[in-house]
Amino acid sequence: MRVAEEFRAAFGREPEGVWHAPGRVNLIGEHTDYNGGFVLPFAVPWGVACAAARRDDEVVRLLSLQDGSARVHEIAVLDEAEGWTRYVAGVFWALRRAGHAAGGADLVIDGDVPRGAGLSSSAALEVSVALALDELYGLGLGRMELALLAQRAENDFVGMPCGIMDQAASALSREGHALFMDCRSLASRAVPLDLAAEGFQVLIIDTGVHHELADGQYARRRRDCENAAKRLGVEALRDVTDLAGALAVLEGDERRRTQHVVTENHRVEAVIGLLRAGALREIGALLNASHLSLRDQYEVSCAELDVAVEAAVRGGARGARMTGGGFGGSAIALVPVDRLDSVRHEVARAYEARGWRAPRFLPAVPSPGARRLA
Structure with a gap:
């Protein structure tokens, strides 16, 4: 797996796992999520993979295979960040603000969401990192909790006032189904969509x-x-x-x-x-x-x-x-x-x-x- 190989090359050790979160497309229900309304998205085949391993300090080291610079970015947990690293730093920030003990980590990110197509690559990045940290640190979070924390990262840390749809679709979707969600109650159910x-x-x-x-x-x-x-x-x-x-x-x-x-x-x-x-x-x-x-x-x-x-x-x-x-x-x-x-x-x-x-x-x-x- 490419992302695991690049992790070994960058950090000289094995990743503890590889996690993937997809982008999404919305069948119908646009600009309704932040109005407490209904949406019907589904996950697409493309997304973001995250190879990760824990660290015993408060440092986060990041490498994106799409960055083009092959640069390993280094930030401290809860520090400010720039560019695409804000979406990752925001997840650490949101977890800590919610009282979850996620420490440092080494991360390599690899994504294949078509760029500029509006398929929520940012939500895929946030959810993949949140899921990795949840399992690495044994936080025991539910999928909707992960989606909400990823949304908080984008709203309050990155500064983009998105609704919950993108992160929820990435976290909760099922193969062969659309996800019907009430964005107020956060109740959702899978709707068969065998095209x-x-x-x-x-x-x-x-x-x-x-x-x-x-x-x-x-x-x-x-x-x-x-x-x-x-x-x-x-x-x-x-x-x-x-x-x-x-x-x-x-x-x-x-x-x-x-x-x-x-x-x-x-x-x-x-x-x-x-x-x-x-x-x-x-x-x-x-x-x-x-x-x-x-x-x-x-x-x-x-x-x-x-x-x-x-x-x-x-x-x-x-x-x-x-x-x-x-x-x-x-x-x-x-x-x-x-x-x-x-x-x-x-x-x-x-x-x-x-x-x-x-x-x-x-x-x-x-x-x-x-x-x-x-």
Whole structure:
């Protein structure tokens, strides 16, 4: 195993284990997690592997095989960090702040999540390290506890105000299933998603673009939602039961954000109902509606995503939508396997006609969650 070999070369000893956590793609339920709502992600085949061993001091030594510099970074537990090492340092910080006695460690990180595709490589990194430390130090943490600690690392140490979906999907997913989760109660259950048996594939369309306004705009939309909830006198927008009444009170951005969140939660529940009924092909219309809402009400799409979605449907997809935070990254399309070539051709042709770089196409297979590999 490459990551174990590199560990031996870097540190001159054997790793005590190798742990892996996957990235995720979200079938539906976008920007609902931090509003206490519903989500339906699943793990993808790509993720982050972490070879690790304990140290008897407070030092953390880190090597990433994707860093390009072959540099071993050295930090002290609870110290500040820079760049990608913040995500690892944040996990140590979150564990210590929660009262868990995780000491130092030597770590080698190896990831194959496609870069820039919006498939939550940061959550995969956090969860793989959290799982490694949990087992190395015998902390006895449950999977949701690990996800919450990884989220805290990203929220409070890195400074990215993400919801719980990404880390939970990485920690809890099951092969061949999507993960339905209530982001308020944290209750979750696995929902069978046997795409191949139904003659379908979820195709990821990686636009290859990331617009720089993304991070600030993400935080702004979260504030819009919090302000709308306060104005409506509810804890979170998932508590809105009278949408027409709420929209009559609100205006501007708060009105649009509320309309998206409330209707998106309903779409998640509708998709669950259709999957239970064995009507996978019928969820396409809900994917389309989700994209339109994200484009027009939440305003987190971009031209590259819109063109990918429109071209995929034109090429024969049953439905398509942007996935992830937005402003770039990826779209997903629900495609009958006999239409895959047509969809890829139509999207590629639409990009070429606009002089854009060709998108990348990736098959999204519902994969296992975080686990020990060796």
